[in-house]
Amino acid sequence: MKVFHSISEFTSQKRTVITLGTFDGVHLGHQKIINRLLNSTQNNNLESVVLTFLQHPRSVLQAENTIKLLNTNAEKTDLLEKCGIDNLIIHTFDASFSELTGEEFVKTILVDKLNIHKIIIGYDHRFGKNRSSDIHDLIYFGKKYHFDVEQISAEEIDEISISSTKIRNAISNGNIKLANQYLGYNYSFTGKVVTGKQLGRTIGFPTANLIIENQQKIIPKNGVYIVEGLWQNTTHRGMMNIGTKPTIDGKNTTIEVHFFDTNQDLYDLDITISVHDFIRDEVKFNSINELKTQLEQDKITSLDYF
Incomplete structure (x- = not known):
C-alpha cells in the first residue's frame, strides 16, 4: 500500500476507484465498503484509493468539539493496509478544504487530482461546503464529469447497525465484547511504560504503568479488564486496571497491567494493549488483603477466559 500525506502528492497513471471518509475504527461497516472498492478494481486495470483525513472533520468545523477517536492515524493506516487497498491518502482537513463547494471538490480533487473512474460511497454521505451536497448531487456530477457512482444502500450498511459512535459508547461503558464485535477485532491502544509507586509488587501483582500520549484516543471506563500486551513481537496475557486505586490512595487515574508470564523490565517500552473483556468495576476494599x-x-x- 502506498501512503500519501496530501492529495497533491498522489499520482497514478491508472484510473482509480475511490471511497472517502474518516474511517475511524475501520470497523465492519467500513470493511464492507472497502471490499466493494477492491472488487471494483479487479480485472479492470484500476487502482483502489481511500481518501481520509489527518484530523476528524468535526474537530476542525466545531471548535468546541473534543471527540475521542478509536484509532490514531498510525493504527488506522495499519488496519487499512491489512484490508489490501492500493493507495491511502491522509489529507489535512483545514478551513480552506472545508470551503470547497461540492462541485469544486469533485472537479479539482476527484477528477483533476485523483483520476477518478468510480466512487463508492455510503447512502448518507454528505460533502462540500456546509455538507450541502449529497448522493444525488454526486450522481449528477458523475454524469457531468464521466465517472460512475456506486451507492452503498441503507439496508447494507444498517443491517448490522454499526457506527463509530456506537463503538465509542460501548468502550466508554466498558462493553468491550460489543465493541469488539462491531469492530471485527479487539480494541487496542499503545502506551509507554513509566515508573509507578511499585505497590503492586509488594502484594504479588507487579504492574506496568502506562501513559497514553495521544489525548484523543478513547480509553475504556474505569475497571478491570482481560488483556494481552504486545511488545518486541511477543504477546503476553494479563489483566488491566484503569482507575484511581481507591483502596490505595484514590487520587490520580492510572492504567496498570499485570502480566502473568513475564518478569521482564518493561520501563520505557511501548506496549500495545489488546482489550478482550471487562471483568468488574473498580471497588474500594476494606483492606489490602481483601484487594489481594x-x-x-x-x-x-x-x-479461564484464555
Missing part, C-alpha cells in the same frame, strides 16, 4: 484476594480471583477469571 480479589486480584487473585481476577487472575483466575482471566486465565
